[in-house]
Amino acid sequence: MSFRRIWLIGCGNMASAMLRRWLDCGLDPAHVTVVRPSGAPVAPGVRVVRDVPDEPAPELLLIGVKPQMLGDVAPGLQAASTGIVLSILAGTKLTSLRAHFPEAGSIVRAMPNLPVALGKGVVATVSDAPIAPDLARLLDQLGLVEHVPDETLFDAVTALAGSGPAFAYRFVDALAKGGAALGLDPAQASRLALATVGGALALARGDGTPPGELAERVASKGGSTREGLNVLDTGLDDLVAECLAAATRRNAELGG
Numbered sequence: 001m002s003f004r005r006i007w008l009i010g011c012g013n014m015a016s017a018m019l020r021r022w023l024d025c026g027l028d029p030a031h032v033t034v035v036r037p038s039g040a041p042v043a044p045g046v047r048v049v050r051d052v053p054d055e056p057a058p059e060l061l062l063i064g065v066k067p068q069m070l071g072d073v074a075p076g077l078q079a080a081s082t083g084i085v086l087s088i089l090a091g092t093k094l095t096s097l098r099a100h101f102p103e104a105g106s107i108v109r110a111m112p113n114l115p116v117a118l119g120k121g122v123v124a125t126v127s128d129a130p131i132a133p134d135l136a137r138l139l140d141q142l143g144l145v146e147h148v149p150d151e152t153l154f155d156a157v158t159a160l161a162g163s164g165p166a167f168a169y170r171f172v173d174a175l176a177k178g179g180a181a182l183g184l185d186p187a188q189a190s191r192l193a194l195a196t197v198g199g200a201l202a203l204a205r206g207d208g209t210p211p212g213e214l215a216e217r218v219a220s221k222g223g224s225t226r227e228g229l230n231v232l233d234t235g236l237d238d239l240v241a242e243c244l245a246a247a248t249r250r251n252a253e254l255g256g
């Protein structure tokens with residue numbers, strides 16, 4: 001048995017990426033209702049409404065609005081939140097979610113990232129009860145699922161995995177810009193950067209060799225890669241650590 005009634009409250013960049021994957025994996029669109037102020041269509045067969053329907057509560061209620069909106073939307077969701085509440089809100093803790101949804105059967109906090117649209121994302125979870133098998137199946141379809149039982153680490157997980165795609169895209173852009181600065185055609189440099197990083201990650205994933213070791217394999221002794229790595233090694237680790245710390249701090253602020 002899988003869920004027959006799933007409501008998504010908000011369907012922006014992140015929730016729509018999750019829904020896209022679930023529909024691709026065979027979720028019946030007739031089982032899905034999206035509540036969004038714009039009423040913008042989502043996918044064929046998915047009901048989209050502007051207001052919370054006056055109907056029996058869904059089995060799964062996904063909260064996909066911005067964290068700052070939670071206080072506005074929660075009062076209108078009391079009757080709708082008696083099943084499983086799944087929150088993807090950055091920063092927002094289980095205790096806060098429980099306060100907003102006191103009647104929820106269970107509350108699951110998940111932190112997905114955009115590649116879930118292709119089933120190649122990451123979803124970190126923490127919950128106030130064991131995750132129901134039907135929900136676990138849906139989450140598994142999104143990519144790597146990591147349970148993070150210590151919720152105090154969730155802001156850091158959000159920085160690394162939730163925001164991580166943005167940081168990775170910045171690196172790809174920097175590679176392309178660097179190539180263009182050396183005279184390559186910018187469009188060609190972008191293609192080269194994306195294909196190079198995509199291929200490098202595919203190799204790392206398939207190979208099982210730690211990325212640090214793979215980097216050493218590219219850097220032939222006395223060769224040019226070493227010269228480049230020497231430059232990165234003067235500050236990349238510190239810069240990325242600062243980047244994650246800044247994002248982690250902001251997640252904590254968003255949580256109030």
Ligand SMILES: NC(=O)C1=CN([C@@H]2O[C@H](COP(=O)(O)OP(=O)(O)OC[C@H]3O[C@@H](n4cnc5c(N)ncnc54)[C@H](OP(=O)(O)O)[C@@H]3O)[C@@H](O)[C@H]2O)C=CC1
Nearest residue numbers: 010011012013014036037038064065066067088089090162
């Ligand atoms: N973007 C990402 O990569 C990630 C985001 N998240 C989390 O996902 C959540 C959403 O982020 P994101 O998708 O980027 O944001 P978006 O701005 O893309 O989407 C926000 C959604 O909220 C909807 N909305 C606004 N007000 C209401 C309301 N009153 N009732 C119902 N829906 C409403 C909007 O509706 P409409 O479309 O009609 O305007 C929109 O669909 C955040 O909490 C964020 O922390 C987590 C991990 C990664």
Ligand SMILES: O=C(O)[C@@H]1CCC=N1
Nearest residue numbers: 090158159162163164
């Ligand atoms: O930027 C944000 O607030 C959210 C959290 C993780 C990714 N996007």
